[in-house]
Amino acid sequence: MGIPEKIKAIQDEMARTQINKATEHHVGILKAKIAKLKREQEENVVKKSGIKQDGFDVRRSGDATVVFIGLPSVGKSTLLNKMTDAQSTVGAFRFTTLTVVPGMMKYRGARIQVLDLPGIIKGASTGKGLGKRILSVARSADLVLLMLDVFQPYHENVLVNELGNIGIRLNTLPPNITIEKSAMGGIAVAQQVKLTKISEKHLKDLLHIYGIVSARVVIREDVTSEQVADYIAGNISYSKSLTLLNKIDLVDKAFIKELKTKIKSDVIEVSANSDINIDLLKDKIYEKLKFIRIYMRPKGGETDFKEPLIAREGDTVEDICNKLHRHLKKQFRFGMVWGKSVKFGGQRVGLTHILLDEDVLTIIKKRGM
Ligand SMILES: Nc1nc2c(ncn2[C@@H]2O[C@H](COP(=O)(O)OP(=O)(O)O)[C@@H](O)[C@H]2O)c(=O)[nH]1
Numbered sequence: 520m521g522i523p524e525k526i527k528a529i530q531d532e533m534a535r536t537q538i539n540k541a542t543e544h545h546v547g548i549l550k551a552k553i554a555k556l557k558r559e560q561e562e563n564v565v566k567k568s569g570i571k572q573d574g575f576d577v578r579r580s581g582d583a584t585v586v587f588i589g590l591p592s593v594g595k596s597t598l599l600n601k602m603t604d605a606q607s608t609v610g611a612f613r614f615t616t617l618t619v620v621p622g623m624m625k626y627r628g629a630r631i632q633v634l635d636l637p638g639i640i641k642g643a644s645t646g647k648g649l650g651k652r653i654l655s656v657a658r659s660a661d662l663v664l665l666m667l668d669v670f671q672p673y674h675e676n677v678l679v680n681e682l683g684n685i686g687i688r689l690n691t692l693p694p695n696i697t698i699e700k701s702a703m704g705g706i707a708v709a710q711q712v713k714l715t716k717i718s719e720k721h722l723k724d725l726l727h728i729y730g731i732v733s734a735r736v737v738i739r740e741d742v743t744s745e746q747v748a749d750y751i752a753g754n755i756s757y758s759k760s761l762t763l764l765n766k767i768d769l770v771d772k773a774f775i776k777e778l779k780t781k782i783k784s785d786v787i788e789v790s791a792n793s794d795i796n797i798d799l800l801k802d803k804i805y806e807k808l809k810f811i812r813i814y815m816r817p818k819g820g821e822t823d824f825k826e827p828l829i830a831r832e833g834d835t836v837e838d839i840c841n842k843l844h845r846h847l848k849k850q851f852r853f854g855m856v857w858g859k860s861v862k863f864g865g866q867r868v869g870l871t872h873i874l875l876d877e878d879v880l881t882i883i884k885k886r887g888m
């Protein structure tokens with residue numbers, strides 16, 4: 520039996536199974552089997568065709584990269600032109616954007632690269648058209664903007680599903696578990712928190728599907744079976760997203776109010792054409808990317824408060840060194856910090872020190888360098 524037939528057989532079995540408490544476990548296992556087969560199928564296609572999977576070649580630049588994902592004609596190109604210095608072709612026809620068009624948005628001192636991609640359609644993840652390549656650009660982005668037309672809000676599910684199919688999860692963190700394969704001894708599970716969404720038996724069955732019979736599993740979070748399957752399968756990206764509703768100039772307030780009750784996530788309503796809420800959108804993007812500003816003070820000199828270095832939440836002194844100069848890390852002796860991340864001004868810190876917004880930083884190099 521080939522992979523498609525195997526998938527079909529399991530799908531048929533699922534269709535025959537009534538979902539209730541008693542069958543929940545069984546259905547979960549069937550789902551995991553399908554997910555595994557689909558991945559294998561995917562890998563076969565890639566191997567046979569020799570298609571490069573990494574999608575379009577876009578040189579990343581700026582402090583962060585944001586991509587638009589949406590169906591054709593929702594207004595992605597129009598919005599890119601409004602937000603950045605780019606000139607992307609806008610058309611009343613579908614598929615006007617055929618390549619990736621990058622634009623740079625400068626906002627509150629940060630340089631944010633925004634990528635306009637061709638529209639995707641339902642089924643994009645299974646290789647219709649350029650779909651998969653387009654979706655894979657989202658994998659390397661710092662933020663995905665899901666863009667919807669005010670008259671087609673239900674397309675949000677399509678976008679989330681298509682991204683999900685190629686292993687991109689939105690607005691969730693990787694599950695806090697570890698699974699270490701061992702040579703023998705069966706599967707040992709250490710639960711630091713109690714599992715309520717999946718039983719230990721289910722967990723072991725999942726591991727078996729992936730051929731793991733001996734492993735040490737540490738559970739630090741109450742995970743679902745999907746999260747465990749993701750962890751075992753690997754190659755999953757966890758991205759942040761924001762949902763936009765465009766063309767609100769075409770409807771009234773009552774229409775939007777009604778609509779918002781139907782969309783799951785928080786949405787930002789904009790009109791690219793009529794310039795509504797564009798600054799609000801920039802604000803939301805900036806906030807979501809969690810930038811921090813670091814003011815550099817040269818040794819014995821004045822702090823540069825005018826042009827902060829733009830970093831991201833969680834960045835360390837080492838990250839800053841890397842931004843400044845390729846070899847600085849090697850020359851680094853210690854840092855001095857004034858601000859929220861230290862107990863007192865001028866505190867000495869090492870490369871692993873995590874900085875906070877508006878810290879002042881001096882880097883002291885090794886002698887003679
Ligand atoms: N009424 C209205 N039309 C818009 C808006 N934004 C874009 N459009 C129109 O929608 C069509 C498709 O826009 P385009 O930017 O090419 O969409 P894309 O395929 O998603 O890149 C064009 O005719 C735009 O003028 C908007 O905010 N309001």
Ligand SMILES: [Mg+2]
Nearest residue numbers: 595596615616
């Ligand atoms: Mg376009």
